[in-house]
């Protein structure tokens with residue numbers, strides 16, 4: 331009997347669940363209320379990285395003299411930036427739609443809600459109500475920016491990340507509240523555009539959950555370009571004053587700026603989804619708890635992506651979607667491996683770029699685990715000199731007895747690409763010697779990886 335799989339939410343989790351479900355023989359329907367590709371393509375990963383890429387070209391042009399060129403002075407064109415974001419999003423949406431249609435997936439534009447354990451009701455964008463019977467359901471409706479009680483985003487001066495691609499005007503002074511991954515990426519983006527930026531940092535280091543050395547490398551770069559770091563500060567009020575904003579902190583410190591941007595995390599889109607009607611548990615934060623197969627407490631209802639409260643990354647959401655489809659279709663034992671969240675690679679698109687995977691040095695020491703840590707600066711490679719950017723390093727954490735690669739961090743140009751080597755090593759249980767004995771390219775930044783593995 332053909333399995334009827336209904337997927338609510340067409341972001342990375344939903345589109346991968348649908349693709350793999352269809353490939354494995356299910357009859358799949360995807361319900362998406364906004365844009366195929368999800369918040370990831372419309373609001374989060376893609377427009378932010380597109381604007382960071384523009385800032386990167388501006389930063390590169392500031393180094394033009396050093397590269398043997400006359401000085402270049404590009405100026406920003408916000409209309410062109412907006413058009414570029416829209417074009418990228420449309421191309422990605424088109425590719426996803428074509429891929430799903432080629433697999434025979436039924437696409438429904440509309441808002442989905444669970445009416446019972448096997449029933450999904452869809453209010454379509456053209457005003458119809460469609461009822462779907464399902465043998466299995468995947469809910470993957472993502473998350474949205476968290477807005478604290480003390481702030482009232484208005485899309486003009488008090489912004490969420492969704493208002494920033496780009497905002498109506500280039501801020502003359504942007505105060506960013508929150509110094510996690512999103513906060514530091516936007517700090518990098520707007521300071522590369524030439525804006526004055528103040529970053530409100532609630533602890534004593536940006537990126538509080540990251541390796542201290544990695545965070546310090548980023549802070550050094552921020553300070554060198556004139557970013558103000560307000561450390562140990564918790565925002566408690568944001569109000570509009572005249573043509574600007576004032577951000578007030580609990581200890582009385584105040585920042586007057588032209589704009590404020592909230593980067594203080596996300597809340598799951600679980601409200602109004604009918605989870606209670608289907609008997610699906612939701613935790614106190616609104617996330618949907620899952621087991622290692624992605625199943626909720628109702629075994630044929632799965633959750634994936636940000637809604638599941640695991641690692642909020644598009645790459646993880648996509649893999650969760652695939653794993654869920656495999657489980658729905660009964661692909662088990664040898665072909666189906668559980669997701670190991672501890673082995674997920676992640677990157678922060680700042681300058682220098684930051685990426686890591688697996689066990690962090692600090693976590694190894696905190697648990698008393700003996701590890702070997704080797705570190706090589708990019709300045710030691712010819713390629714960094716050629717590119718005119720010698721910042722950063724590669725750090726590899728390995729097992730001192732077996733040589734198994736346990737984790738690593740990379741700070742520097744192309745870190746997000748280079749981390750793939752360490753991600754593969756961690757996932758495939760490779761040893762440092764496997765990296766050393768690979769015949770890599772010269773001159774290339776990957777030579778720092780081979781040296782760190784020595």
Ligand SMILES: Cc1cc2nc3c(=O)[nH]c(=O)nc-3n(C[C@H](O)[C@H](O)[C@H](O)COP(=O)(O)OP(=O)(O)OC[C@H]3O[C@@H](n4cnc5c(N)ncnc54)[C@H](O)[C@@H]3O)c2cc1C
Pocket residue numbers: 338339340341342343344361362363364365366367368369370371373374375376378379440441442443470471472473491512599603634635636637641642643644645646647
């Ligand atoms: C600023 C920012 C930058 C980021 N950059 C990166 C990055 O560089 N790399 C990375 O890996 N991650 C990044 N992330 C995280 C990433 O965006 C999320 O982890 C990812 O989007 C989660 O995918 P998802 O499929 O769970 O949800 P989403 O991408 O949010 O998709 C959910 C979809 O469900 C739809 N939906 C919601 N409710 C309903 C309903 N009732 N019926 C029908 N459809 C519904 C929504 O319209 C949406 O399209 C970033 C996040 C932010 C905020």
